[in-house]
Amino acid sequence: MSRLTRRRLMLGGLAAAGSSAAAAHRYGLVPPDYAGLGGLGETATYAAQRLLTANSMAREFSRSQISKTPFPNTQPLQLDPYKKLQADGFRAWRLVVDGMVANPASFSMSDLRAMPAKSQITQLVCEEGWSFIAEWVGVPLQHILREVGASPAARYVMTRSMEPGWSDSIDMADAWHPQTFMTYAMNGADLTPGHGGPLRIRVPRQLGYKSVKFIDRLTVSDRPGDSSVYIYSWYAGI
Numbered sequence: 001m002s003r004l005t006r007r008r009l010m011l012g013g014l015a016a017a018g019s020s021a022a023a024a025h026r027y028g029l030v031p032p033d034y035a036g037l038g039g040l041g042e043t044a045t046y047a048a049q050r051l052l053t054a055n056s057m058a059r060e061f062s063r064s065q066i067s068k069t070p071f072p073n074t075q076p077l078q079l080d081p082y083k084k085l086q087a088d089g090f091r092a093w094r095l096v097v098d099g100m101v102a103n104p105a106s107f108s109m110s111d112l113r114a115m116p117a118k119s120q121i122t123q124l125v126c127e128e129g130w131s132f133i134a135e136w137v138g139v140p141l142q143h144i145l146r147e148v149g150a151s152p153a154a155r156y157v158m159t160r161s162m163e164p165g166w167s168d169s170i171d172m173a174d175a176w177h178p179q180t181f182m183t184y185a186m187n188g189a190d191l192t193p194g195h196g197g198p199l200r201i202r203v204p205r206q207l208g209y210k211s212v213k214f215i216d217r218l219t220v221s222d223r224p225g226d227s228s229v230y231i232y233s234w235y236a237g238i
């Protein structure tokens with residue numbers, strides 16, 4: 001079945017459940033930017049993908065398929081507080097986890113490295129048309145959410161970047177997804193400052209811009225927060 005056909009079917013299903021917009025709201029299928037530029041089209045895409053793919057996995061590749069020259073999208077952060085942390089090997093750096101959690105916490109890089117690590121060989125796909133395959137190693141975000149006791153009532157995790165203008169959020173379907181990692185290594189080495197070191201999120205089921213770099217805070221929330229990055233849409237499923 002083509003994606004378009006499935007999408008039509010899903011929309012048909014939603015319409016049958018009541019008015020499609022009302023049903024989409026009721027079942028948590030409306031992306032937070034639905035009133036924005038994307039409007040009904042955004043809701044249709046998000047609702048259809050969430051119904052069909054809530055538990056789907058991003059494709060994983062073999063080691064031989066890893067790209068020879070991964071594409072660093074940007075330069076290392078030229079921001080004084082960041083450069084200071086970097087000069088000290090990120091020893092003073094912490095990941096703060098707060099919001100709707102039983103036990104707010106902050107983790108150093110060595111705390112994170114001591115947690116159960118997982119690896120994935122996935123493709124980072126930029127909306128601008130380039131992509132690369134790499135191996136990423138990190139802690140599944142679901143492990144951290146369990147550790148801090150994330151509230152079942154929460155609906156989003158805000159992913160704050162040290163880089164102004166790049167903070168974003170993901171919904172719980174992605175936050176609890178087994179392939180969503182807080183990543184600190186890539187292709188066998190520490191994540192470089194060009195690729196978002198010391199810590200970036202990998203959300204392999206969405207376009208590259210959701211894989212926010214230089215993350216230093218995760219806030220569990222019932223709101224998507226101010227994910228103002230975008231001229232792009234909040235939901236970028238592929």
Ligand SMILES: Nc1nc2c(c(=O)[nH]1)N[C@H]1C(S)=C(S)[C@@H](COP(=O)(O)O)O[C@H]1N2
Pocket residue numbers: 071072073074124125126127161163166194195196207208209210211212213214
């Ligand atoms: N903080 C921050 N995160 C970011 C970006 C950025 O410029 N700053 N670029 C995004 C985009 S558009 C893409 S495609 C990927 C690129 O990842 P890379 O730099 O490791 O290639 O990071 C995403 N995360």
Ligand SMILES: [Mo]
Pocket residue numbers: 073125126127128208209
């Ligand atoms: Mo991108």
